[in-house]
Amino acid sequence: MTAVTTASAADRLLEAMPLPTAILRGEQVLRVNTALATLLGVPAAELEALPLSESIRRFVPEERGWVEPMYQTLSQGGPIPERPVWVRVQPAHGPQRTLSVWHAPGAHADELVVVLLEAEAEDSVRRLTEALVVAASTMLRCRDERSVLETAVEAIYRQGFSVSIMRVEGDAFRYGPARQSPFNVADAEAVYGMPLDAVRIPRPALPHLLEVLERRKAVFHHDMLGVARYPDAPDGVAPVHQLHPPDTRGLDAPVLVEGQPYGVLCVQGPALTPAGASTLELFAQLVGGALENVRHHQTSAVRLEEVSRLQDELVARERLEVLGEAAGVVAHEVRNPLGAILNAVAVLRREAHLGPTGQAAVGMLEEEAIRLEDIVRDLLDVVRPLEPRPRPVQLGELVRRALGQMHGPPDAPTLRFSVDEAAGTPALEGDETLLQLAVTHLVRNAVQASPAGGKVRMTVEPADGGVRLVVEDEGPGIPDVDPQRVFQPFFLTRANGRGLGLAIVRRVVLAHEGSVRASSRPRGGARFELWLPLVPSRMSPV
Structure with missing residues (x-):
């Protein structure tokens, strides 16, 4: 009788429990x-008639x-698990x-009590954590920073929350990437009268965000509606933050x-729990x-580029030093014979008995000697130290002057x-002689x-605090090499x-202190872009 009474009491206790519960053996x-x-x-009778393995197969198929x-x-x-297990x-x-499943010993040694608790909030935290780990x-x-912020807000938004990043910009907050209800965004932009990413909100208008940055600690709000009710907030600020539902x-x-301080990660949603908020704070x-x-x-990329540039300059300087020594010898050994050849040509031209063949030979001799003298002069221009003497210079005028000097090949007049x-x-500060030399070579090359x-x-225009000259031609373009190589001495793109x-x-x-770069044009030809500052900070010999 006592055993029956005890069993009945246990049944009544089990039935009275509001939580889903089962006793297993x-x-x-x-x-x-x-x-x-x-x-x-x-x-209940059907459940009690099923073996446990069959119940698991029917009601817990994904976790079986x-x-x-x-x-x-x-x-x-x-051993009985000390912590709950997650079950779908x-x-x-x-x-x-x-559901979160808890286990406890039963009234008898071979019995097990199983209690199921709703675990949607905990499951939300788990899913949020998994999503944020991937993000x-x-x-x-x-x-780039934009990609980081977009990845962050997208991961949070996919978990059902509204999210925005309020960036610190001087004495104001500015909306960074955000994912909000389209209705909330439309209402906010109607209040502000501009797109959200263009809005700058004075810092004092959002004291709860100021507190977060000052304390450097996250704050969880149980009622977002009450957070932004500030009597001293400027017009058009508080109503936007009061768009959240009461819960x-x-x-x-x-x-x-x-x-x-870079900014504040702001997350809102009815399903946000303190546990989820802790996860987001870590995120x-x-x-x-x-x-x-x-x-x-x-920073590393900029420094690497700078190191590479300095290495290139060092190599170029070393090449010029070697080339300069050779050029000095060549100029000394070649110019004197060239002068003698040209003097001889002048004497021969005065000889009356030279026939047409002789005159043609003398003309060819003179032409080749002058070409050789030009090569020596260009070689010296490449290696000799440059000492700019700045004065106001109009780059457009140098271009027109260079065109006036063009004699070039027989087909040049047809261009x-x-x-x-x-x-x-504007005019720029530069050495007129040196700049005329550079512009003339650039135009002659085209x-x-x-x-x-x-x-x-040819285009001359202001650009980035200086003046830019662009020269484009319709020739074969730049070979399939690094375009900067065309500026190296003796790099040839034409047979002649x-x-x-x-x-x-x-x-x-x-x-x-300018820059010059070369590139091929999409439809054929080459493009050279030269940029010079209006006033160089310094002009030291190069």
Whole structure:
């Protein structure tokens, strides 16, 4: 009688429990209460008639692979789990639900009590954590700040939250990447009268964000509606932050980059819990780390480029030193014989008895001697130290003067030229003689590269605190090599070229702290772009 009374009391206690509960003995389901039967959508008697393995197959199909072995271990006297386990339960009717399953010893040594708790909030945290871990891995591979921020807000938004990053910009906050309800965005932009990413909000208007940055600690808000109700907020600020529904929770977490405030990660949503907020606070730290990583990569790239440039300059200087020594010897040994040859040519031209053949031979001799003298002069221009003497110079005037000096090949007169000089192009400080030399070589290079009937286009315009000259031709273009190689001495792109003119251009431009680059045009031909500052900071000999 006592045993019957005890069993009845246990049944009444089990039935009275509001939580879905079952009592197991090995493979047998001894008792289930009404709450569990209601949850699974199956009568209690039917559940108690099913073997445990069959219940697992029907109601926990996705977790069967590990749930069955766990209960086999428990039925053989294995240790009871001290913590809850996550289980995705599929009721007979309705959507799948995530439950937290707790275990406890039963009234008898061979019995096990199983209690199921709703775990949607905990499951949300788990899913959020998994999503943010993936996003953090992606952010570490980003190479610009915008990509980092977009990756972060997208990962949070996909978990059902509204999110924005309020960046610190001087004495104001500015919206960075954001993912919000389109209705909220439309209402906000209607209040501000401009797109959100153009809005600058004074810092005092958002004291809760100021507090986050000052304390460098995240703040969880149980009521986002009440957070932004500030009587002293400027017109048009508070209403935007009051667009949240009354039950919305929020988190504001600081984003620090190299120890300095970068902005605030703002997340809102009714499903946000303190546990989820803690995960997001840690994620905000990872966002700051990813931004630091981007800046370090960018700094490293700039430094590597600078090191590469300095190495190239060092190699170029060493080449010029060697070339300069050779050029000095060549100039000394060649110019004197050239002078004698030209003097002899002048004497021969006065001889009356020379026939047409002799006159042609003398003319050819003179032409080749002059060409050889030009080569020696260009070689000396490449290697001799340049000492700019600055004075006001109009780059457009140098271009027109260079065109006037063009004699060139027989087909040169058939070329078409255009010079477009932007109105108001300012004068620059430079050595007129050296700049005229560079511009003349640049124009001559385009003329010599162009076919008969081709067009050479020249543009002079203000650009980036200086003046830019662009010269385009319709010749064969730049060979399939690094375009900067065309500025090296003796790099030839034509069979009859000298490989010195563009090297002279580069030396003159660098002496004026400018830049010059070459590229091929998409439809054929070459493009040379020369830029010179209006006032160089210094002009030292090069």
